[in-house]
Amino acid sequence: SDNTAGSLLLLLLLVSDLLLCQSVASLPICPSGAVNCQVSLRDLFDRAVILSHYIHNLSSEMFNEFDKRYAQGRGFITKAINSCHTSSLSTPEDKEQAQQIHHEDLLNLILRVLRSWNDPLYHLVTEVRGMQEAPDAILSRAIEIEEQNRRLLEGMEKIVGQVHPGIRENEVYSVWSGLPSLQMADEDTRLFAFYNLLHCLRRDSHKIDNYLKLLKCRIVYDSNC
């Protein structure tokens, strides 16, 4: 049923993608400030914000589900000292910082974070499937997040293309090296690795959601939200 649900979702996304592409691909990329663009930045941002909002919801639910199911009584309380692989990316830590940073930089940061999560999400899906009594709630959400993350990445690249046409930075992202710990034989270590990963995912999706909303307000509404 997961497979059918996943494939149905893929189909749906594909159709919506096609519809989106129909409207987008045939149109020239709008330079910043242009008014004649068919696909406005506003729409792109709206969609991006919807996606990021959705991804954050899913990751929160997934984390809660995992916490409830596997982490109880295991003492994974040391979450405060966990380190996420995206911590090396120096992202703004509060609202003032986020508002002060230039939006291009922020966009790039967002892209970097999104790219950093491509690999971990892919492996998360594979490893959750391999868990004993693979919980459907977690697995389905993991699959969904992976999918939506890819879409958000594409949307962000389009936004960047509109906001900063011509500037293509090197694809920088943080490398995730947590795969071995996800595949550990020791169950405790493995579960803690999952816990860590899901916690980081929840945090990063919250970051991206907040950044995008700030950006939307700044760019689309010119800080007059």
Place this chain on the structure above:
Amino acid sequence: MINDMCDSACAPEGPTGMDLWQLLLTLAVAGSGSAFSGSEDSSEKPKFTKCRSPELETFSCHWTDGVRHGLKNAGSVQLFYIRRSTQEWTQEWKECPDYVSAGENSCYFNSSYTSIWIPYCIKLTSNGGTVDQKCFSVEEIVQPDPPIGLNWTLLNISLTGIHADIQVRWEPPPNADVQKGWIVLKYELQYKEVNESQWKMMDPVLSTSVPVYSLRLDKEYEVRVRSRQRNSEKYGEFSEVLYVTLPQMSPFACEEDFQFPWFLIIIFGIFGLTMILFLFIFSKQQRIKMLILPPVPVPKIKGIDPDLLKEGKLEEVNTILAIHDNYKPEFYNDDSWVEFIELDIDDLDEKTEGSDTDRLLSNDHEKSLNILGAKDDDSGRTSCYEPDILETDFNASDVCDGTSEVAQPQRLKGEVDLLCLDQKNQNNSPSTDTTPTTQQPSIILAKENKPRPLLISGTESTQQAAHTQLSNPSSLANIDFYAQVSDITPAGSVVLSPGQKNKAGISPCDMPPEVASLCQANFIMDNAYFCEADAKKCITVAPHVEAESRVEPSFNQEDIYITTESLTTTAGQSGTTERAVSSEMPVPDYTSIHIIQSPRGLVLNATALPLPDKEFLSSCGYVSTDQLNKIMP
């Protein structure tokens, strides 16, 4: 710019080994007592109560003070914090920047000290010793302030004028920057009537207005809202209560809601149905009793009186059972010549006469079997004389026709015996005279001049037979008393040849004295049947008579079976005479035909064959088939 930003957060200096070890130790301690759990000496040690960020930009932590007032001092309890930034912990614990703004026993971190998505650890010290510690991230401790500016507007009023819908609106808490989207809040509305105690909750919504449906116009309501961060579970405080006073109901409004009194209807419905059911049950009590508890069939064997069984008359019971034992339909088919000899077993009148021939040949006493009182509706059987086929219509059956025709002229003969028996009976058993009469008033024959045994049967045909027989006394003289059975037709009819007159000359009436002695010995011998003679002997004996009388009441009740006594009595009277005749005067060309109790019973030529008394068991002139086979090759 990023580098600038990073300067404050990124601490390039690495912690020393000792510091790191210390940090890990403290964190381990913090982990073990993670969520604000109380320690043993909760009353003495200060500990954290909660840390809260209302808008994801600042946060504050609160703790309880120890009860030791003597030690209570602003400086004695300190809060230190440390936070990790870019995979490195800052080296040292920093003290709380603001002990005042958030109130007493609190530490307020303003926005410059607050970093989101960064783990913090704080510790409480008292006189230098750590009393409590905890670690968290700021986005996990968000508890928004209550919404403000609640107001409501009337949406519409129902057509009945009783209910109304309203729309409640509010403003998000002022410090939460929802406008830019930095924080996303979800709101939960609760409302209730003013005099109620339970709040009704609505589902959380993301918008700042929500409709409330179906409020009663004549009631006042209270409304309050609280908020939480999306994806969090902790709600903030409730807003101020909003009082909703709806416009008064118009006088043209419908009256009070008619709440269909389902409860009452159900109660009364059940009551009514129960009454009807009871009435029905009581009216059809008997039938329902039959349905629910069908009467267990009393063990009954046809032809046997249950009272007989009760009284333990084993002898009679055995006899009867023996009779029935042989009395099976399949026996009918065994030997063709054993096939039914249909006898017209007439009423007791004939039996008392002892006119076997008459019985054999006469055909209008088919109902004489009724004497015995047993009924049988098995039309398949052709035997004329069986204790329980008394109802067989001999007129209709072919088998009987032959015999009845031949026996016709013999009928009158029986009347002689009848008269004789009459005499005899009067001599022998006055008691028998009386008892049948009293207990069977329905029998027509209950008259003095009729032989008592006749009365035992309760059937009218018997009575009729008796009547007819009595009516022709004159014809008796011309009819032979006995007739020889010359042949038996394949159909089972018995062909008789005229026999000599009874040379004995001894009226059957002279028999009684001999009867008594032979009764007990022989009566139960023959398991297939019993002789009238034997039976008759028994009748004369006093004890039997008594038994007989006792049985009669039961006999009266059931017409479909006969009592041993009745059989006895019916058979008895007629048997005596034959016995006398056969024993004393074996006439070569006659046979005594007795009432055949079983299909195997047959009439035999008494003179032609040696009559081993013992073998025949009884002095009767008939033998069973088995005995016959022994005698005849």
